[in-house]
Amino acid sequence: MKRRTFLQLSGMTAASALLAGCQSKNEKLIPYLIPPDEGVTPGKATYYASSCTACPAGCGIVVRVSEGRAKKIEGNPGHPVNRGRLCARGQAIVQELYHPDRVAQPLKRVGPRGSGGFQKITWAEALGLLTANLKELQRNGPDRLAMMTPQLSGSLSALVDRFMRSYGSPHHLSYELLAPDWLRRATRTSFGQPGLPYYDLAETRYLLSFGADFVESHLSPVQYGNAFGRMRQERDTVRGHFTYVGGRMSLTAASADRWMPVRPGSEGALALGMVRLILAEARYDKAALAAHNLKAELLLDHLKGFDLAKVADLAGLSKESVAEVAREFATTRPSLAMAGEGLAFQTNGRESVRAVHLLNLVTGNLNRSGGVYPAGASDGPEHSFAELPALVEKMRTGGIKLALIKGDLRHSIPPATGFQEALDKVPFIVSFSTLLDDTALHADLILPDHAALESWGDVIPRGGLRQTVYGLIQPVVTPLHDTRQFGDVLLAAASELGGAVSEVLPWKSCRELVRETAGRRLATARGGDFETLWVELLRRGGGFDTGTGPGTTYRWVAAAKLPTPDLPAFAGDEVQFPLHLQLFSSTAFHDGRGAPLPWLQQLPDPMSTVVWDSWIEINPKTAASLGISQGDLVEVTSPRSTLRLPAVLYPGIRPDLVAIPLGQGHKGAGRYAKDRGVNPLELLVLPEGSEQAWNATRVRVTRISGKGDLVTAGHPQGSYRSDLIGI
Amino acid sequence: MKKIWLIMGGGCVGAVMCGALAALYILPLDFRERSPVQPIAFSHVVHAGNNAIPCLYCHRAADQSRLAGIPSVMECRACHLYISQESAEIKKLIGYWDMKTSIPWVRVNTLPDHVYFSHMMHIRAGIDCSSCHGQVAGMERISRTASLKMGWCLGCHRQHRASIDCWTCHI
Numbered sequence: 001m002k003r004r005t006f007l008q009l010s011g012m013t014a015a016s017a018l019l020a021g022c023q024s025k026n027e028k029l030i031p032y033l034i035p036p037d038e039g040v041t042p043g044k045a046t047y048y049a050s051s052c053t054a055c056p057a058g059c060g061i062v063v064r065v066s067e068g069r070a071k072k073i074e075g076n077p078g079h080p081v082n083r084g085r086l087c088a089r090g091q092a093i094v095q096e097l098y099h100p101d102r103v104a105q106p107l108k109r110v111g112p113r114g115s116g117g118f119q120k121i122t123w124a125e126a127l128g129l130l131t132a133n134l135k136e137l138q139r140n141g142p143d144r145l146a147m148m149t150p151q152l153s154g155s156l157s158a159l160v161d162r163f164m165r166s167y168g169s170p171h172h173l174s175y176e177l178l179a180p181d182w183l184r185r186a187t188r189t190s191f192g193q194p195g196l197p198y199y200d201l202a203e204t205r206y207l208l209s210f211g212a213d214f215v216e217s218h219l220s221p222v223q224y225g226n227a228f229g230r231m232r233q234e235r236d237t238v239r240g241h242f243t244y245v246g247g248r249m250s251l252t253a254a255s256a257d258r259w260m261p262v263r264p265g266s267e268g269a270l271a272l273g274m275v276r277l278i279l280a281e282a283r284y285d286k287a288a289l290a291a292h293n294l295k296a297e298l299l300l301d302h303l304k305g306f307d308l309a310k311v312a313d314l315a316g317l318s319k320e321s322v323a324e325v326a327r328e329f330a331t332t333r334p335s336l337a338m339a340g341e342g343l344a345f346q347t348n349g350r351e352s353v354r355a356v357h358l359l360n361l362v363t364g365n366l367n368r369s370g371g372v373y374p375a376g377a378s379d380g381p382e383h384s385f386a387e388l389p390a391l392v393e394k395m396r397t398g399g400i401k402l403a404l405i406k407g408d409l410r411h412s413i414p415p416a417t418g419f420q421e422a423l424d425k426v427p428f429i430v431s432f433s434t435l436l437d438d439t440a441l442h443a444d445l446i447l448p449d450h451a452a453l454e455s456w457g458d459v460i461p462r463g464g465l466r467q468t469v470y471g472l473i474q475p476v477v478t479p480l481h482d483t484r485q486f487g488d489v490l491l492a493a494a495s496e497l498g499g500a501v502s503e504v505l506p507w508k509s510c511r512e513l514v515r516e517t518a519g520r521r522l523a524t525a526r527g528g529d530f531e532t533l534w535v536e537l538l539r540r541g542g543g544f545d546t547g548t549g550p551g552t553t554y555r556w557v558a559a560a561k562l563p564t565p566d567l568p569a570f571a572g573d574e575v576q577f578p579l580h581l582q583l584f585s586s587t588a589f590h591d592g593r594g595a596p597l598p599w600l601q602q603l604p605d606p607m608s609t610v611v612w613d614s615w616i617e618i619n620p621k622t623a624a625s626l627g628i629s630q631g632d633l634v635e636v637t638s639p640r641s642t643l644r645l646p647a648v649l650y651p652g653i654r655p656d657l658v659a660i661p662l663g664q665g666h667k668g669a670g671r672y673a674k675d676r677g678v679n680p681l682e683l684l685v686l687p688e689g690s691e692q693a694w695n696a697t698r699v700r701v702t703r704i705s706g707k708g709d710l711v712t713a714g715h716p717q718g719s720y721r722s723d724l725i726g727i
Numbered sequence: 728m729k730k731i732w733l734i735m736g737g738g739c740v741g742a743v744m745c746g747a748l749a750a751l752y753i754l755p756l757d758f759r760e761r762s763p764v765q766p767i768a769f770s771h772v773v774h775a776g777n778n779a780i781p782c783l784y785c786h787r788a789a790d791q792s793r794l795a796g797i798p799s800v801m802e803c804r805a806c807h808l809y810i811s812q813e814s815a816e817i818k819k820l821i822g823y824w825d826m827k828t829s830i831p832w833v834r835v836n837t838l839p840d841h842v843y844f845s846h847m848m849h850i851r852a853g854i855d856c857s858s859c860h861g862q863v864a865g866m867e868r869i870s871r872t873a874s875l876k877m878g879w880c881l882g883c884h885r886q887h888r889a890s891i892d893c894w895t896c897h898i
Contacts, residue, residue: 026759029832032799033824043794 036068036478043067049076049541051459051471053452054089055590056151056176057081057220058461058469060541061090063453063476070094070453070477075222076541079471081464082222088603089590090222095597096451097480101670102434103448104481113424114442116668123484129445130489131496133402133428134167138497142168144401146391146426148409150176151381154458154470155517156487159505163490166501171400173391174381177412177591177662177681180219180463182344182692184382186353187374192557194382196375196463199336201227203370204240206328206335210267210356211246211342215255217585218340220464228255241332243325245270246342248582248617248659249652251606260325261654263316264580264695265568267343268352271359272563273311274326276303278362283330285364292361292556299362302562316654330363334370341585345694347569347687354563367553374552376468377460385691388417395422403429406449406486410438411666412592414681414694416640432486435596437669448483450475455485456510458517458542470521471542472514485510518543571685572639572698579622581638581699582659583680589663595673596666604713605661608648611713614677617650617659618701628703631710636660638683638699645678646708647701658701762870763833767819769869776864782856789846789856797832800824835871836860843898858883 045066052059052073060079064072073091077084106126111117121129137145147164151174164172184194201207201214201224214224231240244256245267253259262270278284279300289296312319329335339356343349365371394400396418403426413419423429423442431443440446449455457473484492487510494505507513519530522543537543570580585591588600595601601612608615616636618628628634634647636658645660653659664677685697774780783789788796804824807817823830836859838844849859857863861872873879884891 026763027834027837029797029834030829031797031832032801033827033829034801035799041788041792042796043788043792 040067045071048474048476049078049472049539050453050476051457051461051473051541052086052090052093053457053459053473054087054093054594055217055221056153056459056462057222057464058153058459058471059086059090059220059222060471061086062541063094065476068477070097078540078544079542080467080469080544081220081461081471083226085222085226087222087225088588088600089594092594092597092599093452095599096434097453097477099435099451099596099670101436101596102451102481102483103436103440103446104483106448106482107446109444113444116436116441118436118446123482126445126447127489127492127496130430130447131493133430134493134497137402138167141401143170144399145169146171146173146395146400146403148173148175148391148403149406150174151179151384153377153380153460153462155510155513156457158517159487159490159510159513162504163494163501166494166504167497171391171394173387174384175388175407175409175413176384177694178217178341178585179381179384181380181382181384182349183339183353184380186339186344186350186357188382189350190354190357190556190560190563191374191554192560193374193552193554194379196380198373198375198463198466199224199227199338200334200370200373201336202230202234204231204334204336205238205370206332207231207240207242208325208329208335208337208359209242209244209246209252209256210271210337210339210352211344212338212340213250213252213342213585214338214340215252216250216587217590218252218338219462223464241328243328246340247580247654247657248342248584249607249650250584251587254607254652258321258325259652260315260317260321263314263654264582264657265343265346265348265352265570266311266315268348268355268563268565269306269311270315270317270322271337271352271355272303272306272565273308273315273322274329275355275359275362276300276306276311277308277323277326278330278359279303281327281330283327284362288364288366289362292366293558294361294556299358299562329359333363334365334368335363336360336365336371342582342695345583345692345696347690347693347696348565348567349692351563351565355565358563361556372554373466374554375463376465377462380462388413388419392418392422395426398425400426401428402426404432405429405439405443406432408433408437408439408592408666408669410442411669411679412681414684414686416684416686432489434483435668435670437596438667441668447486447489448481449486450479450483453477454479454483456514457487458514469542469544470518472518472537474538474541487513568696569687569690570696570698571687574698577637577639577698577700578656579699579701580654580657580695581636581680581683581697582657582695583662583684584659586661586663589661592663592666592679595663595676596670598672601672601676607652608650609712609714610648611711612676613709613711614645614661614664614680615648615710616645616701617648617653619653619655619657620649620651622655622658622701623647623649626701626703628701629706631708632706633704633708635702635704636683636699637702638685638697640685640697641682643678643680643683644704646710647703648710658699759837760833761835762868763835765833765868766831767823768816768867771863771866771869782863790850792847793843793845795846800829803830835869836873836875838875842896844896852887852889854887 045064048063050061052061059082060076061073062076063070073094075082075084075086106121106123107118108121110119183196188194212218242256243258244253245260245262247261247264279296308319312322337356337359339353343352360366360372410420429443430445431440432447432449433440434449454475459471461469461471491505491507494501518537587606588603589595604611628647630649632647636643660680665679666673668674686693687696785798786795788794800823803820811817859873881891
């Protein structure tokens with residue numbers, strides 16, 4: 001072929017390819033087979049107010065629904081918790097509804113457990129199986145039924161409680177990996193009331209956070225993220241100061257004016273050192289101390305062991321910086337100190353939290369504007385982590401015959417508790433998961449729950465407010481699949497069981513139950529016609545002026561011991577396992593429940609920009625000494641287990657600390673989460689007597705190869721300027 | 728000498744490329760059929776013409792929404808349970824109903840995603856359906872009569888003194 005002919009031909013090919021690319025085909029125009037009852041106008045959206053279920057903060061949402069499809073979720077501007085804002089997790093729950101791997105109808109296991117072999121059955125058959133098992137157990141030992149759920153609130157919590165009590169079984173485990181049991185119990189010890197605090201962030205002038213990542217996950221992140229913005233920018237003359245105490249620079253820490261990379265487990269001692277300094281220099285609030293019946297001399301005497309030099313040495317910080325922060329904190333009023341997961345998930349966690357309580361007390365920050373109040377709705381489980389080992393023991397010895405599980409507990413309970421093996425001994429397991437997650441894969445019967453956007457319910461938002469708020473969850477679309485709401489299944493089972501169980505659970509459906517609960521909670525406060533109130537509730541997405549004024553105030557319990565945090569204990573020998581392991585809640589997945597949603601997998605981590613994977617953060621100095629560079633595949637070994645994952649060199653972490661995000665490493669949970677990343681809970685060893693000590697394990701890191709397959713959405717060093725961070 | 732040839736050659740190539748680009752811009756690259764074959768030979772002549780059924784009787788969302796809407800299979804069937812059941816095309820319709828599937832009509836009039844067009848605004852402004860859709864009552868098979876290009880939109884907007892701000896349609 002001549003050169004000229006070749007060029008002509010290739011030119012023609014290119015041109016025709018180009019034209020073919022531009023060519024467009026006629027689309028299809030598909031009408032409804034049967035138009036919906038409500039008379040949908042095509043192209044016209046309807047907006048429903050509901051509540052978010054992605055975490056227990058209970059933000060208000062507004063869902064745009066077009067042609068019967070949920071399209072977009074935004075924050076509800078009228079909701080006092082989030083004031084129209086919403087985080088990425090809340091935005092993504094529309095993908096929970098349309099997830100392609102949802103369990104579309106009840107499934108019965110065929111083949112061995114965990115093999116993933118399931119057979120589709122009808123609801124009649126499924127409910128028959130469930131009630132047959134329940135009835136049999138009711139005859140010979142009802143206490144051999146175990147119910148495991150996340151920490152529920154509102155009417156569903158009451159429903160489950162009534163069901164279990166009337167059935168006659170005490171084994172209801174309310175488990176959430178990041179549940180604030182630690183905070184509730186510490187508050188009970190110090191102030192004699194269970195409960196979560198409400199931090200008046202927006203009005204404070206000096207914020208001191210001890211490992212509380214309130215922008216990402218702590219208690220009510222949207223509420224506190226918004227309040228933090230107001231603390232910084234809403235007032236004309238004041239820009240509140242923020243100091244963060246914690247070994248890893250989280251997104252919250254990156255927003256601080258000062259970062260104190262404290263040695264893990266020494267936060268409590270640091271707080272007490274500050275208390276001692278404030279008392280010794282007479283910078284404390286005398287009126288507050290008197291109001292709580294405490295005496296400065298006695299306190300000083302108690303805190304003898306926490307002198308500045310010792311505390312600074314324990315914390316690995318300079319004496320000057322500790323003293324400076326303590327003085328700033330005491331002299332700037334109002335100021336407030338938060339205690340978060342970072343210090344609580346140590347063996348001395350509870351006492352450390354109480355040390356922060358004492359710090360707030362001596363500086364007069366309790367019960368005042370810009371300080372700390374008890375939150376309106378704060379009751380909740382306090383002992384779930386003490387109940388867990390008891391239940392595990394019971395299951396291991398064959399004391400449990402039937403387990404009803406809502407949520408993916410197999411994934412979110414550290415295997416060190418022995419939960420997984422013990423659960424295998426339970427002869428019949430029922431899962432209410434919407435996806436074939438780790439728990440559902442090992443279940444005998446799967447009764448798929450509705451997605452949140454198809455369900456009726458209510459939620460009492462956790463921790464974010466001084467007053468009690470009632471958030472309503474209403475269905476915004478007709479159910480996509482042949483699924484049934486968890487509460488409805490329990491009610492159906494109750495009516496089948498008859499007797500005492502059906503007597504205390506007379507409702508036909510969750511909708512009826514929610515209506516009644518709303519009526520009881522709100523009608524008395526308002527008076528008037530209930531039907532009008534109910535329509536108003538549906539329209540606004542909840543009752544926000546519940547008539548309950550600010551509740552109780554904090555008062556130090558006279559009999560309470562003064563906080564004395566011990567030295568932290570760590571699992572693993574210091575020589576063999578030289579690094580501390582910190583697990584943190586990622587902005588995308590919370591405790592792992594966000595992992596099945598592709599939008600959240602795609603959401604870059606704000607600090608490292610990693611997507612679709614797990615990673616381990618290592619200080620560059622440590623990495624250099626171990627010969628590890630960015631993106632290398634490393635092996636993390638704890639006394640219990642070994643995991644392989646890519647390394648991220650992160651200057652915002654102490655050299656003696658490594659950190660892995662929670663939430664990945666599912667064995668199931670749909671195509672987007674399955675076999676992606678690692679579950680760092682496998683590494684954990686729980687020291688004797690500890691409950692929520694997720695950060696008390698030591699590890700060793702070794703380089704395997706240069707192929708970590710790390711995918712980052714941004715600059716390989718992440719979104720921070722590495723020259724600005726250093727330890 | 729050689730240099731001149733080189734410059735001339737370069738100039739020619741440049742001119743050809745400019746021409747090609749211009750042609751790409753001017754040429755109608757929309758190869759959609761103006762009157763595609765539909766799964767059922769629905770006749771607007773019979774419905775809108777002979778029987779004079781108003782447009783909004785079937786396209787009932789047109790004065791309330793962005794979209795005009797097309798009737799559901801159930802609504803077609805509701806009439807045709809009684810009207811000309813024996814016709815071959817109606818049997819096709821009933822066949823779709825029996826199979827519980829929707830009729831895959833082929834879209835004729837379509838605008839790209841970057842244009843916001845609302846039927847409601849135009850109907851309420853008193854624009855007749857035929858200004859854009861042509862004399863539908865005379866079409867056995869529906870066909871596109873307007874170019875649906877931006878210049879065509881603007882011409883009408885200017886004529887009726889409607890807004891020609893970019894943001895009117897490109898929102």
